[in-house]
Amino acid sequence: MAILFKTTAAALARWRPHLTAAFPGHEVRYWPEIGDKAAIDYALVWHPEPGLLASLPNLRLIVSLGAGIDHILRDPNLPPGVPILRLVDPHMTQAMSEYVALQVLRLHRRDIDYRAQQAAEEWRELGQANAAERRVGILGFGTLGQATGRTLQALGFPVAGWTRSAKQVPGFVTYAGAAGLNEMLARSDILVCLLPMTPETENILDGRLFARLPRGAGLVNAGRGRHLVENDLLAALDGGQLSAAVLDVFRDEPLPPGPPFCPHPRIVITPHVAADTHPPTALPIIADAIRDLEAGRPVANLVDPRRGY
Ligand code: NDP
Ligand code: OXD
Numbered sequence: 345m346a347i348l349f350k351t352t353a354a355a356l357a358r359w360r361p362h363l364t365a366a367f368p369g370h371e372v373r374y375w376p377e378i379g380d381k382a383a384i385d386y387a388l389v390w391h392p393e394p395g396l397l398a399s400l401p402n403l404r405l406i407v408s409l410g411a412g413i414d415h416i417l418r419d420p421n422l423p424p425g426v427p428i429l430r431l432v433d434p435h436m437t438q439a440m441s442e443y444v445a446l447q448v449l450r451l452h453r454r455d456i457d458y459r460a461q462q463a464a465e466e467w468r469e470l471g472q473a474n475a476a477e478r479r480v481g482i483l484g485f486g487t488l489g490q491a492t493g494r495t496l497q498a499l500g501f502p503v504a505g506w507t508r509s510a511k512q513v514p515g516f517v518t519y520a521g522a523a524g525l526n527e528m529l530a531r532s533d534i535l536v537c538l539l540p541m542t543p544e545t546e547n548i549l550d551g552r553l554f555a556r557l558p559r560g561a562g563l564v565n566a567g568r569g570r571h572l573v574e575n576d577l578l579a580a581l582d583g584g585q586l587s588a589a590v591l592d593v594f595r596d597e598p599l600p601p602g603p604p605f606c607p608h609p610r611i612v613i614t615p616h617v618a619a620d621t622h623p624p625t626a627l628p629i630i631a632d633a634i635r636d637l638e639a640g641r642p643v644a645n646l647v648d649p650r651r652g653y
């Protein structure tokens with residue numbers, strides 16, 4: 345019984361020390377040295393090459409090494425019927441809450457302006473709203489969105505969440521679908537994107553959406569780079585419809601150096617680190633899922649590829 349492991353070279357260094365101990369009884373094979381493909385039962389992957397998974401004839405489970413599965417679903421030749429597991433790890437959920445809280449506070453407390461003043465050696469007080477006056481809207485109110493919402497609410501921000509299907513989340517105002525989006529945007533002084541990447545959500549952060557936010561709103565995108573129409577963001581910042589943006593994810597990663605984003609006075613960039621997968625906590629979750637599958641028990645957090653997330 346063998347496990348295929350495929351991630352980026354940089355991430356592999358974080359995973360490798362933990363892998364053999366996590367799966368006693370299984371041989372772990374590191375892509376591209378995967379040996380006899382027929383021996384591979386499980387594939388733990390991040391951005392697998394299209395066609396790789398379909399070439400494994402006895403594959404029983406595909407595990408995403410992240411919360412998103414877009415990097416798997418982009419393969420047009422996925423093996424039909426092989427279940428796909430996405431990572432739901434409380435450590436990652438906490439990390440995302442911390443990241444978004446940091447960035448919302450950065451926008452709320454005008455940190456970008458104060459850093460610019462510091463660089464210009466300028467001492468000047470800018471006005472400060474209360475957290476209770478700064479309404480935050482979260483696009484994508486699932487595992488990460490709701491946990492983040494709770495953290496922001498504890499800091500005093502009024503938080504609303506937007507989902508695909510209508511749902512009630514105790515303590516929050518929620519909106520759903522295209523009909524709910526307008527209302528949600530109109531009350532979002534800071535908009536946070538924690539959506540999965542699907543055909544419906546691609547390019548959602550565009551000029552038409554920005555125009556429906558209150559003038560001077562801030563944006564935090566920690567979903568996927570393809571949610572954002574980059575030229576529309578730059579135009580909205582130039583025209584003042586948006587006051588600032590924090591971007592963790594990009595169409596091309598690593599982000600090529602230089603304009604338009606590096607540097608930009610109103611854009612803060614982080615290198616896709618909002619909620620890194622943490623091998624010591626993620627591996628026991630994956631090992632439990634494999635044990636459940638082998639014992640014929642239901643496996644938590646399998647995704648429906650037709651839904652796209
Ligand atoms: P979940 O599946 O738990 O939540 C997704 C949410 O998005 C749900 O509320 C869902 O609605 C909503 N949604 C999906 N499609 C639409 C749509 N068309 N319109 C409105 N709402 C929609 O995912 P997670 O919270 O675990 O993760 C979200 C995403 O965060 C990941 O897919 C990934 O892209 C990104 N991510 C980024 C990281 C980073 O480091 N930057 C780290 C981890 C994840 P409903 O509730 O109705 O299903
Ligand atoms: C994820 C990510 O999907 O890190 O987990 O982006």
